[in-house]
Amino acid sequence: MQFLKNYQISGKISCLTGLHIGGSSDSLGIGGADQPVILDRIRNVPIVPGSSLKGKMRSSLELKYSDQWLTRDGSPHTCDEDDCDLCIVFGRGAKDNPRDGRESGPTRLIIRDAFPDRETQTQWEEREGIVHGTEIKGENYLNRINSVAKPRFIERVPAGSAFDFEMVFSVYSEEDEARLAYLFEALSLVEDTYLGKAGSRGYGKVAFEKISVGWKNAGSYRSGDDWTPDDRFVEATTPRAILRALREKRT
Numbered sequence: 001m002q003f004l005k006n007y008q009i010s011g012k013i014s015c016l017t018g019l020h021i022g023g024s025s026d027s028l029g030i031g032g033a034d035q036p037v038i039l040d041r042i043r044n045v046p047i048v049p050g051s052s053l054k055g056k057m058r059s060s061l062e063l064k065y066s067d068q069w070l071t072r073d074g075s076p077h078t079c080d081e082d083d084c085d086l087c088i089v090f091g092r093g094a095k096d097n098p099r100d101g102r103e104s105g106p107t108r109l110i111i112r113d114a115f116p117d118r119e120t121q122t123q124w125e126e127r128e129g130i131v132h133g134t135e136i137k138g139e140n141y142l143n144r145i146n147s148v149a150k151p152r153f154i155e156r157v158p159a160g161s162a163f164d165f166e167m168v169f170s171v172y173s174e175e176d177e178a179r180l181a182y183l184f185e186a187l188s189l190v191e192d193t194y195l196g197k198a199g200s201r202g203y204g205k206v207a208f209e210k211i212s213v214g215w216k217n218a219g220s221y222r223s224g225d226d227w228t229p230d231d232r233f234v235e236a237t238t239p240r241a242i243l244r245a246l247r248e249k250r251t
């Protein structure tokens with residue numbers, strides 16, 4: 001197994017509705033929300049953790065390819081098959097090394113934490129009611145018998161915010177080139193479901209936009225070359241457009 005290429009996939013996560021990716025309520029002060037969002041400790045702004053996005057992408061694929069990857073009890077898929085696309089792309093449990101000493105190599109997909117872009121940070125500063133990038137939304141639920149409303153307070157990143165995402169996808173074989181499509185398929189599935197919590201109540205509708213794809217091969221690293229734009233995708237900047245471009249190139 002030999003390193004052939006890294007792809008860098010970067011772009012924007014645009015929040016079309018409020019987004020709640022939960023943080024720890026330990027840090028909750030008096031008068032705080034019941035459900036705070038996760039903040040970067042240093043910059044004190046909400047982030048989309050790479051692990052949250054990766055987990056959602058993975059579980060979306062497990063559901064879509066349920067025959068192959070959905071477990072009976074709903075726990076995350078992992079296996080010891082050396083040719084399992086899901087485990088190769090997203091990683092496998094530490095105990096599940098491929099059988100018979102075969103190797104499937106390192107986890108191909110790395111996702112960085114996504115930080116709010118500059119425009120979003122300015123918006124947050126200018127808008128009233130936004131504190132460290134979040135608004136507090138009160139929701140009521142009614143006691144089913146006496147109809148007494150009980151409020152709860154949920155922090156969320158307001159609609160219209162955008163985060164800069166970056167992923168790296170490594171290629172060690174020809175098959176990995178085909179596996180790249182899973183990444184965009186997963187993003188497309190996330191767009192049609194949700195990111196974070198409370199998706200069934202309207203939170204977390206996102207779009208992945210302004211995507212650019214570049215590559216570096218072994219030679220680029222040796223010579224210090226920067227990412228070379230992948231010319232298959234110059235006009236494709238959304239997950240679906242990239243999937244179409246990939247399909248056209250294959251046929």
Ligand SMILES: [Zn+2]
Pocket residue numbers: 077078079080081084085086087088092
């Ligand atoms: Zn697997």
